Amino acid sequence: MKIWFRYNSRNSYSIAALIPLVDADLVLQPRAGIMLYSFATPQAGEVYQEVDTARKAKLDAVFVAGGPHPSAVPEEVLEHFDFVVVGEGEETLPELIRAITDGLDSGMVKGIAYKSQGLICFTEKRAPVNLDLYPPFTRILAPIEISRGCPWGCTYCQTPRLFGRCMRHRSIPVVARYARRHKDIRSTSPNSLAYGSDGRRPRLEKVKALLEELSEQKKPIYFGTFPSEVRPDFVTDEALEIITQHCANKTISLGGQSGSPAVLKSIRRGHGRQEIESACEHILDHGLVPQVDLIFGLPMESAEDQQMTLDLARWIEGKGGKVRAHRFMPLPGTPLWDKKPAPLSSDAEALLGSLAQRGRLTGSWGRKIKAEKDETA
Numbered sequence: 001m002k003i004w005f006r007y008n009s010r011n012s013y014s015i016a017a018l019i020p021l022v023d024a025d026l027v028l029q030p031r032a033g034i035m036l037y038s039f040a041t042p043q044a045g046e047v048y049q050e051v052d053t054a055r056k057a058k059l060d061a062v063f064v065a066g067g068p069h070p071s072a073v074p075e076e077v078l079e080h081f082d083f084v085v086v087g088e089g090e091e092t093l094p095e096l097i098r099a100i101t102d103g104l105d106s107g108m109v110k111g112i113a114y115k116s117q118g119l120i121c122f123t124e125k126r127a128p129v130n131l132d133l134y135p136p137f138t139r140i141l142a143p144i145e146i147s148r149g150c151p152w153g154c155t156y157c158q159t160p161r162l163f164g165r166c167m168r169h170r171s172i173p174v175v176a177r178y179a180r181r182h183k184d185i186r187s188t189s190p191n192s193l194a195y196g197s198d199g200r201r202p203r204l205e206k207v208k209a210l211l212e213e214l215s216e217q218k219k220p221i222y223f224g225t226f227p228s229e230v231r232p233d234f235v236t237d238e239a240l241e242i243i244t245q246h247c248a249n250k251t252i253s254l255g256g257q258s259g260s261p262a263v264l265k266s267i268r269r270g271h272g273r274q275e276i277e278s279a280c281e282h283i284l285d286h287g288l289v290p291q292v293d294l295i296f297g298l299p300m301e302s303a304e305d306q307q308m309t310l311d312l313a314r315w316i317e318g319k320g321g322k323v324r325a326h327r328f329m330p331l332p333g334t335p336l337w338d339k340k341p342a343p344l345s346s347d348a349e350a351l352l353g354s355l356a357q358r359g360r361l362t363g364s365w366g367r368k369i370k371a372e373k374d375e376t377a
Contacts, residue, residue: 001062001101002033006047013188013227014038014067014089016142020135021094030054030061034100036093037081038067041331048080062100066093068158072333074113075120084113087162090134092126128163131170136178143227144178146170146210147189151199154257155267155335156295156328159190167199172213184220184248191255192224193234202234204242211246220248229253229293233271235279240286251322252283256292259312260305263298267336273312280321290321296348297328299339306342310351317355325352 003024005015015026015038024036030050039047051063066085070077074084083106085092092111099106106114111126128149136144147170149163167190179185189195196206214221223243224230232254243252256276258264264272276292283290294309301309313323328341 002031003036003097004031004033005036005038006030006050008043010040010043011038011067012140013142013145016137016140017134017145018066018089018093019140020138021090022097030059030063032060033062034097035061035063037063037065037070038089039065039069040067041069041072041329044069044077051080064093064096068162069332071162072158072331072337074122076332078113078115078120082114086111086113086122087126088129090129128166128168131168132174136170137181141181143186143188144170144175144182145189146175146187146195147191149199150190152270153268156257156298156331158331158333161333167194167197169196172210175210176213176217179214179217179219182219184222185214185217186222187228189228191231191234192228193230193239202236202239204236204239207239208242211242215246221246222249223247225249225251225253226291229255231255231271232275232279235282237282237286240282240288244286244288249288251289251291253324254279254283254290254292256312257295258298258301258305259294259309260301261308263301263305263309266300267298273308276312277315280316280319284319284321290316290319291324292316292321293324293326295326295328296352297341297344299328299330299336299342301342303345306345306348310345310348313351313355323352323355325355 003022004027005019005024007015007026007028037047054061063081064083064085065077065081066089070084071086074086077084083096085096092109095109096106096112099109107121107123110124113120113122131148136142147167149165149167150159151165151167153160153165191199193202193207195210197203211221211223230252257267257269259273261272280290294313296306296309316323330337330339
């Protein structure tokens with residue numbers, strides 16, 4: 001059977017990591033054979049519609065889903081798909097494809113969900129993979145995933161539920177080997193400054209060793225900036241000195257999320273507002289620009305809490321930083337999945353719109369403002 005991976009730009013990182021492990025081609029619409037999909041919650045509706053349409057057209061295909069949304073709600077996804085890869089796919093997906101193509105019992109493949117005689121079946125959970133054993137990309141270039149997993153368990157976030165709370169890292173030689181494929185070096189991590197550590201206490205000697213090794217390649221290095229970020233409580237003068245010595249980035253992406261101490265405690269961030277402000281000050285002192293993620297409309301957020309986050313956004317912008325503002329979206333598998341977003345105040349809409357118009361805001365609001373400007377152009 002021919003194997004296909006449904007491509008779009010929003011799942012390119014997942015495809016980059018998985019396509020080396022299966023003999024698949026990229027397509028923009030379903031084809032006969034084994035159709036592989038990886039998607040997050042915002043894409044679920046359009047993916048379901050596409051698969052359902054293909055089934056109605058009697059396409060001779062086996063549909064396999066993986067990624068954040070299918071892993072969190074496999075029961076829902078199996079209303080449309082034949083199999084769900086639950087969690088990491090590096091070991092599970094090749095084994096599942098072999099089972100399908102060779103006519104073997106798929107129930108022997110660890111880490112999947114499927115339907116049998118109308119009942120949903122889950123196979124044995126698979127142990128976390130050793131990242132060094134699997135390439136971060138081959139045909140499709142992507143930022144190098146240097147770390148996976150997160151110990152913090154923030155209530156809005158799928159990362160620890162998808163990849164576990166034990167942080168794992170690609171070794172420096174393996175990262176360096178794949179960095180040679182890039183003109184400039186970018187990486188992904190839940191917290192770049194946690195490289196080589198347990199994710200709770202930094203080991204800056206590991207970060208320094210990684211960046212020193214990568215510097216030998218004489219290429220621009222972007223570390224602690226998009227598509228990664230860092231935790232505010234990991235930002236120190238020592239950490240920033242390491243970054244400015246070896247890296248080309250002019251910004252540091254900072255996970256702040258709220259300006260309210262009560263909200264930060266409720267979502268289990270493990271730091272307070274003071275750490276966010278201190279991190280911004282340190283970043284600015286080192287000639288870099290803090291770009292701070294803030295979430296508006298968290299379910300427990302009162303009008304007073306929201307005002308505190310707005311005040312923090314103003315403070316960041318006034319200092320010369322930027323804000324990445326996001327509307328809270330409940331994600332399946334998280335403690336806040338069944339919670340409704342808090343309403344946004346008119347002050348929030350006005351401030352965020354103003355920041356976006358002046359180029360001081362990115363994230364979902366920034367994209368919204370740009371789209372509105374394009375429509376009226």
